[in-house]
Amino acid sequence: AQRVTQPEKLLSVFKGAPVELKCNYSYSGSPELFWYVQYSRQRLQLLLRHISRESIKGFTADLNKGETSFHLKKPFAQEEDSAMYYCALRDTGFQKLVFGTGTRLLVSP
Amino acid sequence: DTEVTQTPKHLVMGMTNKKSLKCEQHMGHRAMYWYKQKAKKPPELMFVYSYEKLSINESVPSRFSPECPNSSLLNLHLHALQPEDSALYLCASSQDRAGAQDDEQFFGPGTRLTVL
Numbered sequence: 001a002q003r004v005t006q007p008e009k010l011l012s013v014f015k016g017a018p019v020e021l022k023c024n025y026s027y028s029g030s031p032e033l034f035w036y037v038q039y040s041r042q043r044l045q046l047l048l049r050h051i052s053r054e055s056i057k058g059f060t061a062d063l064n065k066g067e068t069s070f071h072l073k074k075p076f077a078q079e080e081d082s083a084m085y086y087c088a089l090r091d092t093g094f095q096k097l098v099f100g101t102g103t104r105l106l107v108s109p
Numbered sequence: 110d111t112e113v114t115q116t117p118k119h120l121v122m123g124m125t126n127k128k129s130l131k132c133e134q135h136m137g138h139r140a141m142y143w144y145k146q147k148a149k150k151p152p153e154l155m156f157v158y159s160y161e162k163l164s165i166n167e168s169v170p171s172r173f174s175p176e177c178p179n180s181s182l183l184n185l186h187l188h189a190l191q192p193e194d195s196a197l198y199l200c201a202s203s204q205d206r207a208g209a210q211d212d213e214q215f216f217g218p219g220t221r222l223t224v225l
Contacts, residue, residue, distance in 0.1 A: 043216050043217060043218045044199065045215075045216065046213050046215075049213075086152075095140060095142070095157050095165065095203070095205070095212075096154055097214060098154075099153075100151060101150070101151055
């Protein structure tokens with residue numbers, strides 16, 4: 001069965017500090033991994049996906065198939081990064097997204 | 110128009126009521142989704158419509174009845190709900206290019222449902 005684990009419910013850092021939000025998955029097929037973000041009072045939106053290997057708002061995430069991880073990283077956190085972050089998995093060619101339990105990132109000044 | 114809209118924003122209903130949630134998109138997407146999100150929990154998929162046909166039903170109780178009248182609209186009909194059905198109901202849409210790795214799901218703001 002597909003499973004996504006985000007071990008931290010809350011991650012609190014100071015502005016300018018590095019950030020790493022952890023995501024591990026279990027799936028035997030060929031998964032696609034995503035990070036979704038939900039800012040306060042805004043809708044859930046896609047932040048980035050592993051296939052694009054791009055950096056969005058300074059965030060990057062690398063898929064490590066050996067460790068079955070897709071951690072989200074940013075070298076210098078900003079206050080506006082404070083939000084709820086969900087890691088999600090989708091089987092290639094299918095529509096179902098499975099979300100992790102989410103990590104709330106709080107960046108303090 | 111690049112957004113998914115949902116109405117109403119809030120809904121309070123009794124266990125004997127019948128109500129409907131509505132979702133609309135005008136991005137030409139051919140897949141539409143219903144998710145349920147309980148407080149402090151992640152979204153959980155309920156239904157998927159692909160080209161106006163139900164393609165996924167995640168064993169949802171029959172008191173929830175989805176409907177896709179056309180490619181732009183998605184409804185969720187509610188009847189005889191229980192208090193534990195209180196949640197945020199999210200709609201999403203995507204282009205639905207099967208196998209396409211860039212088939213992004215766009216989410217609506219949700220309808221917050223309270224069942225008394």
